[in-house]
Amino acid sequence: MELLGSTFDDSMFIEARDRETVALKSYNAKVCEPQWYCVDVALDTIDSLEKQKVMKFRGDLAVRKGEHQKAFEAYRACLDWISDNNLNIRRDVLEGMARCCIKMGQKERALNLVDLLNKEASNTCHLTSLLLLKVSIYHHYGDVGAKILCLQQLCSLLPFNPWHWLDLGHTCLHLLGSDKTSDYPKDHGCELPSSEETAVLKEDTIWLKACTCFIRSRLLLRILQQQQSSFVLKRSEKALEETESALQHLNPTETTIQSLTEVMSEDLIPEKMREDYQDGESLATMCVQSFRERWWDRIVQTQTNTNM
Known part of the structure; x- marks a missing residue:
């Protein structure tokens, strides 16, 4: 009686046919001098x-x-x-x-x-680069409202990236400690904020948004730390220290921290974090909820219920 898997196919012992050898053509690698492209050359x-x-x-x-x-x-x-x-x-x-x-x-x-x-732009990589470029422009010219809206779009596009949440939190924190009118310097040709931007510049809204962002980035960094080492881990540890320091400065109540943590941790499921919003996904098939739809309306509602 033969055991399953104990026999061999005779073809395994047949000698392989001699493969045709192909002569390799000689190849001379091109050697370039440092900054060879700076040498004057006739382009034609x-x-x-x-x-x-x-x-x-x-x-x-x-x-x-x-x-x-x-x-x-x-x-x-x-x-x-x-x-x-x-x-x-x-x-x-x-x-x-x-x-x-x-x-x-x-x-x-x-x-x-x-x-x-x-x-x-045709995929998420293009859109991410585009939003980061817009953030750089608005940051340079002090257009804080527009910068916040772009960072919110980045957080919606890549919801599991802690660095966009951290940047959004720091922007809100900076705005809380600055003169609102000085954030739109006229000598740089800045336009007045739109109605949507004005809505995000209210002090109570900015305070709550800053708390939300730092709590979200803290949750994400703690998850990522389990897979990190070396300088990457040190960077995350430093970022966690920043979030803790920022939250101490904002001084939310324990009830607020608890309610915000509950809302911002609902989608932090390992399987979802691996599969959703993969880099390079086509924009034609991608559907991203806005920051307000996905988090903000629920956060405001939660805070309203807490204060009642």
């Missing part, structure tokens, strides 16, 4: 891909040196040589141009480039 003597590389690298080097006007011109020239199907390089160059505009004080031009990037 090289192909479009080489022109793209030269101008892109020149722009990147100028950014590192703080020469933002020079970098902008190099990036703009690079755009002419990028092929239509190379969307990643095109987006990278457009973002570089926008960040140069921020440094040069050209807010409207930077926002126009943001609009161009927005039209070409």
Whole structure:
């Protein structure tokens, strides 16, 4: 009687056929000198891909040196040589141009480039980069209301990223301790906040939102710590210290902390955290609840019930 799995297929012992050997062609690696792209060269003597590389690298080097006007011109020239199907390089160059505009004080031009990037966004990676760019612009020009709205969108898009919650919390905390009118400096050409932005700038709303964000980031950081080590773990530990210090400064009651923790921890399920909102997901099939729909309305309702 044969035991299951105790026999072997005869084919396992047949010698393998000799494989055809393919002669490898000789390959000479291209050796480039440091900053080879800075050497003066007639652009009409090289192909479009080489022109793209030269101008892109020149722009990147100028950014590192703080020469933002020079970098902008190099990036703009690079755009002419990028092929239509190379969307990643095109987006990278457009973002570089926008960040140069921020440094040069050209807010409207930077926002126009943001609009161009927005039209070409097709997945969550694109949208995340776009929102982070907008946060940089609004932070630089003191548009706190617009910055808060962008950070809320980031938290809705990537609800399990503790750093966006921490940034939103710090922005609210900073706003609580500042003169509201000074957050819109006229010399930078800032526009007055919209009605939606005005709604998020009320002091009681900002205080509650700051408490919510720090509690949410604390919950997420504690979960992530279980999978971290080395400098990554140290970064999380430092962030946790920041959240504890911020909450002590905000001084919410134990009842408030408990009610906010209950609402903000409902979706922190390991399976959900792994599967939801994966990077690179197509925007066409993605449905993201707004910050208000997902958390804020419930938080306000919970606080109202608590105070009654």
